[in-house]
Amino acid sequence: xxxxxxxxxxxxxxxxxxxxxxxxxxxxxxxxxxxxxxxxxxxxxxxxxxxxxxxxxxxxxxxxxxxxxxxxxxxxxxxxxxxxxxxxxxxxxxxxxxxxxxxxxxxxxxxxxxxxxxxxxxxxxxxxxxxxxxxxxxxxxxxxxxxxxxxxxxxxxxxxxxxxxxxxxxxxxxxxxxxxxxxxxxxxxxxxxxxxxxxxxxxxxxxxxxxxxxxxxxxxxxxxxxxxxxxxxxxxxxxxxxxxxxxxxxxxxxxxxxxxxxxxxxxxxxxxxxxxxxxxxxxxxxxxxxxxxxxxxxxxxxxxxxxxxxxxxxxxxxxxxxxxxxxxxxxxxxxxxxxxxxxxxxxxxxxxxxxxxxxxxxxxxxxxxxxxxxxxxxxxxxxxxxxxxxxxxxxxxxxxxxxxxxxxxxxxxxxxxxxxxxxxxxxxxxxxxxxxxxxxxxxxxxxxxxxxxxxxxxxxxxxxxxxxxxxxxxxxxxxxxxxxxxxxxxxxxxx
Numbered sequence: 001x002x003x004x005x006x007x008x009x010x011x012x013x014x015x016x017x018x019x020x021x022x023x024x025x026x027x028x029x030x031x032x033x034x035x036x037x038x039x040x041x042x043x044x045x046x047x048x049x050x051x052x053x054x055x056x057x058x059x060x061x062x063x064x065x066x067x068x069x070x071x072x073x074x075x076x077x078x079x080x081x082x083x084x085x086x087x088x089x090x091x092x093x094x095x096x097x098x099x100x101x102x103x104x105x106x107x108x109x110x111x112x113x114x115x116x117x118x119x120x121x122x123x124x125x126x127x128x129x130x131x132x133x134x135x136x137x138x139x140x141x142x143x144x145x146x147x148x149x150x151x152x153x154x155x156x157x158x159x160x161x162x163x164x165x166x167x168x169x170x171x172x173x174x175x176x177x178x179x180x181x182x183x184x185x186x187x188x189x190x191x192x193x194x195x196x197x198x199x200x201x202x203x204x205x206x207x208x209x210x211x212x213x214x215x216x217x218x219x220x221x222x223x224x225x226x227x228x229x230x231x232x233x234x235x236x237x238x239x240x241x242x243x244x245x246x247x248x249x250x251x252x253x254x255x256x257x258x259x260x261x262x263x264x265x266x267x268x269x270x271x272x273x274x275x276x277x278x279x280x281x282x283x284x285x286x287x288x289x290x291x292x293x294x295x296x297x298x299x300x301x302x303x304x305x306x307x308x309x310x311x312x313x314x315x316x317x318x319x320x321x322x323x324x325x326x327x328x329x330x331x332x333x334x335x336x337x338x339x340x341x342x343x344x345x346x347x348x349x350x351x352x353x354x355x356x357x358x359x360x361x362x363x364x365x366x367x368x369x370x371x372x373x374x375x376x377x378x379x380x381x382x383x384x385x386x387x388x389x390x391x392x393x394x395x396x397x398x399x400x401x402x403x404x405x406x407x408x409x410x411x412x413x414x415x416x417x418x419x420x421x422x423x424x425x426x427x428x429x430x431x432x433x434x435x436x437x438x439x440x441x442x443x444x445x446x447x448x449x450x451x452x453x454x455x456x457x458x459x460x461x462x463x464x465x466x467x468x469x470x471x472x473x474x475x476x477x478x479x480x481x482x483x484x485x486x487x488x489x490x491x492x493x494x495x
Contacts, residue, residue, distance in 0.1 A: 137195050
């Protein structure tokens, strides 16, 4: 819109001045690209106009689509990493799709119908990219363009030009800008039309585009029934968790903190164990919620807090305020100020919470809390979790020290642990040789921040764990254990 307006104004001025040289417009567009800090969409729109102008002047006789594809190729030659830029992907994907479907758009003479079909095309062609980057789509967005496009293009944008010339109209412009912002905030909080969809592999990604191309091809022929193909695929995708028969245990990369996901088959139960905390900027929206959405998790049945340290529960309040949570489990011992704040929020939101459970039954599975006794420090009062996924034994140690480790060995008959979540981020106070020699872990997971100020994990701890396969979030990123029919698959995601 900006480029179009600049071109329109400049062409009008040049016409009045009887200047036929349009290279002046090219200079203005290049300067505007500079002013907008080389925005991907502005570069695409600006350079597309320039190439179209040169195409017409020198009679290359290239179609708009060919010129756009040429521009795309040039952009990728200059910077191949543009392929990883979402705005770059969107601007070319949408523009090419709209050019290919011009006849379908032009079939509608009504202004609002044109906006609606344009919005629909732009929406469906970006669905797979939206899914694999944001793990959700908002169907309401198709209709909202009927409100926002006229508001911006017919009112706010022209008013901005008027204010530039006559500043006294600024107060009128501010009213419409305020209306736009408030309307945007209110509508963005409507979750009814927001659909969470898990990350898809390359084959499903391709399938999406095969169906999208088919739908658009049939729409051009006036056969609207084929939209049902896309709807059916979205419905199946939305309910994928109901047919996924795998167990998942995922240690999330939350830097210097702890957070894990335990996912039961067929969407029976989703549990987050700790949330990480203070060492990260907006960890909830940048890591936790995207991780949940990428797995197609629409709610958490439980948040289990191992203990009251900020790096384990610092994001609980933010998470319950931004995601559906049914229950929260606290550890034994005194309630500190952070836990009190969490409990106040839970009570206001009518979320159930429990303190010091012995076990948690989930269908055919049981999570055991290895509570030995109440200690005089928060770390040793950690919730220690023991559970089986198929035949694989898991032991999550919170921040418990070697004192608590000895009490667990003396009080419980546990050995041959398959997966150990190492206590206290690999600190020297945990994972004693006595403890490790007794449980004999096959895999040891350490949640730790890169170059952290505590020096975690400790060299002695790593030596004690030498007979197991060690995974660390600072080196391996998030670690995923996938179990089905007693077969274990381990994946890592680079930090």
